[in-house]
Amino acid sequence: MKNAVFALTLFVATAQALASPVSASKVGTMQTALDDLSLALIDHGYELVKVQPIDHALVKRGYADPGIRLAFVGKEEQVQQALATDPALLSLLPLRLTLEKEADAIRISSDDLAQWRERMPSSGPVLQKWEDELAAILSDYRGIE
Amino acid sequence: MMPALTKSLVILLFSAVARIAEAAEPALLTQILPGRSLEQATEVLKQSILAHNYTFVRQQAIDSRLVPVEWEAKSVRIVYFCNFDMMDAALRRNNLTTQIMPCRVTLIEGDKGTNLIVVNPAWISEQWNAPELQPGCLQLKADYLAILAEAAL
Numbered sequence: 001m002k003n004a005v006f007a008l009t010l011f012v013a014t015a016q017a018l019a020s021p022v023s024a025s026k027v028g029t030m031q032t033a034l035d036d037l038s039l040a041l042i043d044h045g046y047e048l049v050k051v052q053p054i055d056h057a058l059v060k061r062g063y064a065d066p067g068i069r070l071a072f073v074g075k076e077e078q079v080q081q082a083l084a085t086d087p088a089l090l091s092l093l094p095l096r097l098t099l100e101k102e103a104d105a106i107r108i109s110s111d112d113l114a115q116w117r118e119r120m121p122s123s124g125p126v127l128q129k130w131e132d133e134l135a136a137i138l139s140d141y142r143g144i145e
Numbered sequence: 146m147m148p149a150l151t152k153s154l155v156i157l158l159f160s161a162v163a164r165i166a167e168a169a170e171p172a173l174l175t176q177i178l179p180g181r182s183l184e185q186a187t188e189v190l191k192q193s194i195l196a197h198n199y200t201f202v203r204q205q206a207i208d209s210r211l212v213p214v215e216w217e218a219k220s221v222r223i224v225y226f227c228n229f230d231m232m233d234a235a236l237r238r239n240n241l242t243t244q245i246m247p248c249r250v251t252l253i254e255g256d257k258g259t260n261l262i263v264v265n266p267a268w269i270s271e272q273w274n275a276p277e278l279q280p281g282c283l284q285l286k287a288d289y290l291a292i293l294a295e296a297a298l
Contacts, residue, residue: 063233068243070247074211079211079218090207091249091262098244115272119172
């Protein structure tokens with residue numbers, strides 16, 4: 001009984017630990033972060049589809065600066081992969097990254113694709129591929145001097 | 146008699162299972178617009194967005210900027226919109242909410258009409274372990290459903 005409870009608890013804890021977005025942080029400004037992200041994207045065959053300057057949009061309308069921008073990224077084959085696997089995956093494209101000011105650094109985080117893998121197991125391999133690619137891109141972002 | 150540690154683990158396990166069982170939110174919200182082309186569906190959706198106090202941001206083909214403009218998909222489009230008051234309030238609470246920003250609807254034209262697909266913010270927020278964000282996400286879900294329903298009228 002003890003062993004079974006421990007194993008199940010470990011399973012739940014592991015599942016919760018896995019369900020966290022990919023992220024990377026390094027010292028810089030929003031502009032240098034976008035420049036470095038663009039380079040990392042190109043190296044992995046991705047395009048920067050659109051930057052959504054939420055910070056500018058809110059400040060322009062009299063709200064506080066949240067220090068947040070969104071970047072939508074992707075590559076052509078993802079559309080084909082979504083259509084071939086499950087058209088519902090189109091609702092995730094282009095993939096979203098959040099750029100967030102943290103003192104003198106910028107943290108970039110992806111959406112939580114692990115949550116989608118759990119809900120759509122048959123699309124798991126495609127979602128895992130996208131998540132792995134985002135992890136590699138953010139790892140490169142962290143490493144670019 | 147069950148040892149205290151085992152008892153705690155059993156309680157933890159049952160609460161986790163209960164949470165999973167309660168997770169009845171669908172991942173996606175969908176609405177079919179029978180007989181509507183992509184262009185027609187986009188127009189009624191934009192009207193519905195404005196009618197529900199949201200601001201239209203932009204529309205783009207699903208593969209915009211991934212392929213030359215002349216090759217862009219003609220049957221799948223994304224419409225983005227937002228409400229700046231809600232965006233400001235959400236970001237003041239927690240930056241996790243960027244995962245549901247800005248609002249977006251994916252439109253897919255098929256033989257019978259155009260399907261509108263939205264990622265359910267109430268489902269996304271279930272994973273955040275932040276109960277204080279759930280009411281706002283449920284409100285956003287209700288707004289999405291109202292916008293989709295009005296577009297289908």
